[in-house]
Amino acid sequence: MSGAAWGAEARFALYYAPSRESAWWPAGSTWLGRDAQSGERCAQPQPPGLTRALAALTDAPRRYGWHGTLVAPFRLGACVTQDDVLAAARAWALAQQAFALPVEAATLGDFVALRPADEHGEAHIRELASNALQSLDGLRARPSAEDLARRLAAPLSERQRALLLEWGYPYVFDEFRFHMTLSSSLADAGERATLLAWWRERTPALGPLAVDQAALFVEPALGEPFVLWQRLPFSPGVQHGDRKDMQHDEVSSQ
Structure with a gap:
């Protein structure tokens, strides 16, 4: 068996996570205050003008780790093992081609x-997520009646309700919006503006995201921090876009 033996309550998710060699990984992990792969806490910056510590504004995304969702967290179906998940996710990743994704805060x-900075990037990452969802759907347990009732109680459109019933999550396919969360829900517009300004100043220097891999994240038990379990490099063949020199990480386990 590869990696840790997760318990029956564990949830698995397929996320986009920047390479550890990319400037984006330490930038996002430091911002959130936790490296989801190493488990180490990070000293967070303090953007000028904030009256609260950044830690108080990032507690929700810190639990999930630095990522963009491709396939939302799911529990394993009957007779599905973590090795089944790893094998299916690795095979899916090796069938994908890398591309560069311009982003903006x-x-x-x-x-x-x-968020993706243009419609082309938005469509490209949506296609990737849709393909991943269809490829891995057979691994997930269907939601319990309780979970389904809880989700259906949320304010969802008819389309989102239909997607939830069929795919276990309402924000997929045409309802999917790729994003990498930088804050908790913030009622204070001034705080949002301060964080937005901080990132808009730094995003151009970081450049596009190199979407050359995905990662399996695991929530070991309900409410616990998600951990990056396995990195999944894409095919080393011909890449999309102009960045022909994007590097590919080796699969690593924590």
Whole structure:
């Protein structure tokens, strides 16, 4: 068996996570205050103008780790093992081609997040997530009646309700919006503006995200911090876009 033996309550997720060699990994992990792969806490910056510590504004995304969702967290179906998940995710990743994704800092409701900077990038990452969802759907347990009732109680459109019933999550396919969360929900517009300004100043120097891998994250038990379990490099063949020299990480386990 590869890696840790997770318990029956564990949830698995397929996320995009920047390479550890990329400037984006330490930038995001330091911002959130936790490296999801090593488990180490990071000293967070303090953007000028904030009256609260950044830690208080990033507690929700800190639990999930620095990532962008491709396939939302799910429990394993009957007779599905963690090795089955790893094998399926690794095979899926090796069938993908790397591409560069320009991003920008933006607000999503009361949150601050990184988002694709143009419609082409948005469509490309949506296609990747849709393909991943379809490829891994046979691994997940169907939601319990209690979980389903809880989710259906949320304010969802008819389309989102239909997607939830079929795919276990309402924000997939045409409802999918790729983002990498930079804050908890913040009622204070001034705080959102301060965080947004900090990231807009730094994002150009970091450049596009190199989408050359995905990662399996695990929530060991309900409410515990997610950990980056396995990195999954994409095919080393011909890459999309102009960045022909993007490097590929070796699969690593924690």
